[in-house]
Amino acid sequence: MSHPGRPADLPPTVNCPYCLAQIDTSRARSVIRDIATQEVQGDVTDAVRQRGLLGVAAYNRGNTYLECRREARLDPAGQADPGYHADPFDHPTDVLDGSTAVFAAGAGDGAPTTVFSGGIDLDDPEDEPARSPFALAEDADDGDDWESTTGAQPRPVLDPQPDENELSEPHYIPYEYCQIRRTLNIGLIGTTRSGKSHLLAAMLHRLQEEEEELAALGVYVQPFAEMWEHYMQREDVAGFLAPDQRTALRRTNRTDPVEFRMAYTVTSTWNGEETDCVVSFFDVAGELFLDSKARSRLQFIYGLDAYIFVADGQSLYGWDGKRRGLLHPSGFGNVINKLRQDERLVARASGQRKHPLPKPAVVVLAKADLLLAQEEYWVSRWLERDDEFHLETVDQESEDVYVYCATNGAREWLQPVNAFEDATLHFASATGCEERDGRYNKRKFRHMRVLRPLLSLFAMTGLIDPQTINHDYVRGVREPT
Numbered sequence: 001m002s003h004p005g006r007p008a009d010l011p012p013t014v015n016c017p018y019c020l021a022q023i024d025t026s027r028a029r030s031v032i033r034d035i036a037t038q039e040v041q042g043d044v045t046d047a048v049r050q051r052g053l054l055g056v057a058a059y060n061r062g063n064t065y066l067e068c069r070r071e072a073r074l075d076p077a078g079q080a081d082p083g084y085h086a087d088p089f090d091h092p093t094d095v096l097d098g099s100t101a102v103f104a105a106g107a108g109d110g111a112p113t114t115v116f117s118g119g120i121d122l123d124d125p126e127d128e129p130a131r132s133p134f135a136l137a138e139d140a141d142d143g144d145d146w147e148s149t150t151g152a153q154p155r156p157v158l159d160p161q162p163d164e165n166e167l168s169e170p171h172y173i174p175y176e177y178c179q180i181r182r183t184l185n186i187g188l189i190g191t192t193r194s195g196k197s198h199l200l201a202a203m204l205h206r207l208q209e210e211e212e213e214l215a216a217l218g219v220y221v222q223p224f225a226e227m228w229e230h231y232m233q234r235e236d237v238a239g240f241l242a243p244d245q246r247t248a249l250r251r252t253n254r255t256d257p258v259e260f261r262m263a264y265t266v267t268s269t270w271n272g273e274e275t276d277c278v279v280s281f282f283d284v285a286g287e288l289f290l291d292s293k294a295r296s297r298l299q300f301i302y303g304l305d306a307y308i309f310v311a312d313g314q315s316l317y318g319w320d321g322k323r324r325g326l327l328h329p330s331g332f333g334n335v336i337n338k339l340r341q342d343e344r345l346v347a348r349a350s351g352q353r354k355h356p357l358p359k360p361a362v363v364v365l366a367k368a369d370l371l372l373a374q375e376e377y378w379v380s381r382w383l384e385r386d387d388e389f390h391l392e393t394v395d396q397e398s399e400d401v402y403v404y405c406a407t408n409g410a411r412e413w414l415q416p417v418n419a420f421e422d423a424t425l426h427f428a429s430a431t432g433c434e435e436r437d438g439r440y441n442k443r444k445f446r447h448m449r450v451l452r453p454l455l456s457l458f459a460m461t462g463l464i465d466p467q468t469i470n471h472d473y474v475r476g477v478r479e480p481t
Contacts (some may be wrong), residue, residue: 001410005026005027005049005051006024006025006026006049006174007025007030007053008051008052009023009047009052009053009179010066010178011025011053011178011181012024012025012026012030013025013074014028014173014178015183015303016064016068016073016093016171016173016175016241017177017183017185017260017280017300017303018068018167018171018173018258018259018299018300019068019073019167019171019296019299020299020300020302020303021068021073021074021301022073022074023066023068023072023073023074023173024072024073024074025066025178025378026362027071027072028067028069028072029043029044029066029067029069029072030043030044030045030048030049030064030065030066030127030175030302031043031044031063031064031065031067031172032044032056032060032063032064032065033063033065033172034063035063035226035227035230036230038081038257040172041063042058043079044060048064048175053175053179061168061175062176062224062225062227063226064174064175065172065173065174065175065352066172066173066174066175066178067170067171067172068170068171068172068173069169069170069463070169070170070174073089079311083449092328094206095337119260127186135471142272144195152306165295166359167258167296167297167299168257168258168274171258171259174224174227174263174401176224176265176278177224177263177278177280180265180276180277180278181414182275182276182277182278183277183279183280183305184266184276184277184278184279184280184305184306184463185260185280185282185300185303185305185306185309186279186281186282186303186304186305186306186307186308186454186456186457187281187282187300187301187304187306187308188200188282188283188307188308188310189288189301189307189308189310189314189331189332189335190309190310190311190312190330190331190366191328191329191330192251192252192285192287193251193312194310194311194312194315194330194366195310195312195313195366195430196252196283196310196366197249197251197252197283197367198240198248198249198430198431199308199310199364199366199428199430199450200261200262200281200283201237201240201241201249201430202430202431202447202450203378203430203450203451203454204223204231204261204262204281204373205241205447206447206450206451207221207223207264207451207454208221208223210389210451213389216389217270217391217455217458217464217468218268218269218270218271218464218465219266219267219268219269219270219458219463219464220265220266220267220269221264221265221266221267222265222266222267223262223263223264223265223480224262224263224264224265227262227263229264231261231262236248236250236312236443237249238299243442243445244442245439245442246431246439246440246441246442246445247438247439248435248438248439248440249442251285252283252284252285253285256284256285258282258284258297258298258300260281260282261281261282261283262280262281263278263279263280263281264278264279264280265277265278265279266278266279266458268462268463268464270464270465271465277463279463282300284297284298288383298338301335301339302338302339303339303361303443305359305461306361306457306460306461307335307359307360307361307362307416307420308360308361308362308364308453308454308457309330309332309362309363309364309413310364310366311330311332311363311364311365311366311405311410311413312328312330312367313365313366313367313368313370313371314328314367314370315328315370316371316408316409316410326409326410326412327418329412330412330413332412332413332415332416333412333415336357336415336416336419339357339419340357340419343355343357345410356418356419356420356421357419357420357421358421359420360420360421360422360423360456360457360460360461361416361419361420361422361423362425362426362453362456362457363401363413363414363416363417363423363424363425364421364425364426364427364428365379365404365405365413365425365426365427365428366428366429366430367429367430367431368383368428368429368448369383369429369431369432369433369434369448370434371427372384372429376404378400378401378403378404379404379427381400382397382400382427382449383427383428383429383448383449388449388452388455389451389452389455391452391455391456391459391464391468391469392468392469392470394426394452394456394459394470395424395469395470396468397424397425397426397427398423398424398425398426401425401426401427402414402417405425413458422471424453424454424456424460424469426449426452426456427449427451428448428449428450428452428453429446429447429450430447430448430450431445431446431447432444432445432446432447432448433445448451456469459471
C-alpha cells in the first residue's frame, strides 16, 4: 500500500544528485518545467500524488520534475531538514539556557541572530521597563519615514544579491530520474579548454548511433527525450555535429547551472536479467574546481559514482611542436584531494576507512589526434585501431597510456590510477583534427574512440560484463574470490 502523501510510482525518499540530501517525496512538489528557460510552468503535485506520472498529460511527462527544496529534505535522523546539513543555525531556533536566551530566527537565510543576556520573562508585566507618557506605541505610525528616537531615516530593505558560487535554491530533478533506484552519476573532470564538452558531445552522439554494437555488449540505451531534444537543439551542439558545419562548442561558463547535461535509462542484460539504471553526465566549468568559494556548487562531486578525468593532450607541446612537459596543471589533484578529505570525514564517523577511493575512474588523453600528428608511436598504435568495442584490450591500452604519460612529463595525469579502486586509461579524440577559427576541417573530422572510456566504466560498474575488460572484481557485482 502506497503512502497517501507521496506519488505511488516513487520510493519514500530520493537522493538529490546536486546537494546530496535525501528528499521526502511526500513533502516535495512535482512541477512542470521548461528545460530551455529553467522556469517552472505549473504545479502538478496533487495529480502526481493521486496517479503518479499518469496523472500528467502525456506531452508534459518528460517535463515533470521533483523539486528539491529545504522543506522537503531530511536530516540523517529522518526529520525535516531546512538546510543541506543538520545544523542548528539552519532553521528558527529558540534556546533558553540559564540566564541567556538566543533567538536565531531565520539564521540559515542570513538573518541576524539576537542574543539577550540577563534573563527574559515574557509573562511577567512587572519586568517591563518604564515608558514615557509621550512615547508612541511600538506599532504606531507617526506619519513620516524617520526613526522616532534617533532621527535617522531607515535604510530600505534590499533583496539579497544572488551569489554565482552558490547552488541554486531550489533545484529540480527529472521525475524519470527519481523513478529508477539504481543510478550511475558520472562527472567529467578537467580544466577549461581540456576538451570535456567536445568529448561529451561526441560520446552522447555515438551512444545514439551505435545501437547494434551496444546490444552485442548487452546494453540498451534510451535518453531522457526532452533533455536530449534540448541538448541537440543548442546552436553550438547542432553546429558541432552537423556534417556541413563542424563548428567548435562554446566554453562551459562558470555561471551555468549545476545540472547534469544528459541522462539515459540504460538497460543491462548481460547476466540474463534486465536491470535498469539511470546514467547521468555532469560537465561544469573547469575554473570551479580551482575556486574555494564554489564549494556548495561542487557538492555533487562527492556523490558521483564514477569519474572521467579529461587530460588535454595539446598541453604537452609548446608552440613549436616540441615536448616541454605540461603547459598548465590538470586540476585532477584538487578534485582528488577534496574526495579524500570527504572520505576521511566519513571514515571518522563510521570507523571504516577505505583506501583507495571505492569508485571507478577513467583517464582520457583527449585531443590525441594532435599527438598523432607528432608521429607518437604510443598514440598511433591505438588511435588508428578499429577496436572501440573490443574491450579485452583495455588493460593493454591502459599500460601504454601510463607509459606515455610517465615518460613525457605528464605524471600528474596518472593521479587517478593511485587514488581510485579501479581505473583505466585511454587515447581519444572528439574531432580528429585541430580547430581553425572556430571550425574543424569537415573532411578530416571524425570521432575517435570516444565511447571506449564510457564502455570501460560500464564494465567496471557491472552494466557490462566485467570480464570483457578482464577485471574480475567489481564492487557489488563480483567480489574477489
